Amino acid sequence: MESSHVENDLVNILFTEEQIQQRLAEMAAQIDEDYAGRDVLMVGVLRGAVMVMADLARELPRHVEMDWMAISSYGSGTKSSGVVRILKDLDTDISGRHVLIVDEIIDTGLTLSWLVNSLSTRGPASIEIATLLRKPEALSMPVEPKYVGWDIPNEFVVGYGLDYKEKYRNLRDIGTLAPHVYS
Numbered sequence: 001m002e003s004s005h006v007e008n009d010l011v012n013i014l015f016t017e018e019q020i021q022q023r024l025a026e027m028a029a030q031i032d033e034d035y036a037g038r039d040v041l042m043v044g045v046l047r048g049a050v051m052v053m054a055d056l057a058r059e060l061p062r063h064v065e066m067d068w069m070a071i072s073s074y075g076s077g078t079k080s081s082g083v084v085r086i087l088k089d090l091d092t093d094i095s096g097r098h099v100l101i102v103d104e105i106i107d108t109g110l111t112l113s114w115l116v117n118s119l120s121t122r123g124p125a126s127i128e129i130a131t132l133l134r135k136p137e138a139l140s141m142p143v144e145p146k147y148v149g150w151d152i153p154n155e156f157v158v159g160y161g162l163d164y165k166e167k168y169r170n171l172r173d174i175g176t177l178a179p180h181v182y183s
């Protein structure tokens with residue numbers, strides 16, 4: 001598949017690479033201020049959060065540790081299966097640590113509310129969430145991200161780590177897919 005074909009599959013660009021980097025810089029400045037004098041362990045949720053983690057971490061003018069978890073709550077399509085399970089656990093002992101969960105999108109909030117509960121049992125000093133995107137449905141869930149890039153409408157988006165059937169993660173922008181892609 002040629003890159004031009006990939007870009008052609010996007011029907012609407014919601015956020016460009018420049019807008020994303022600008023917003024992450026703002027979020028990083030806030031995080032740096034909030035965690036003054038405290039060490040942060042950033043926990044990225046694979047695989048979608050890879051791009052956000054890489055860019056957010058590099059905007060932080062301080063030492064940070066990064067670790068990763070893989071959690072499955074979705075099938076390969078666009079709808080949640082409602083099932084959450086750990087595919088890859090942390091390598092780090094988080095007891096006494098200030099944990100900042102990094103994710104690319106909160107949709108129903110199911111995955112992250114489950115993850116926060118799960119990590120809470122390990123005795124961290126604190127747990128907060130940074131997410132680039134949040135959908136309206138998440139607002140009614142018991143998950144409260146301290147750092148949110150943007151609230152977006154209830155549409156399925158791809159790019160910048162977000163996939164459709166494991167494709168489109170490597171797009172630099174975030175957008176919606178043309179209907180022909182789904183059929």
Ligand code: 5GP
Pocket residue numbers: 048073074080103104105106107108109110111112155156157158162163164
């Ligand atoms: P939640 O548990 O909040 O419903 O879903 C979280 C996960 O679902 C996200 O980390 C992401 O992997 C996937 N997801 C939710 N909404 C979208 C979307 O609009 N586009 C893509 N590509 N993935 C999504």
Ligand code: MG
Pocket residue numbers: 045046047048049103104105
């Ligand atoms: Mg994710």
Ligand code: MG
Pocket residue numbers: 048074162163164
């Ligand atoms: Mg996915």
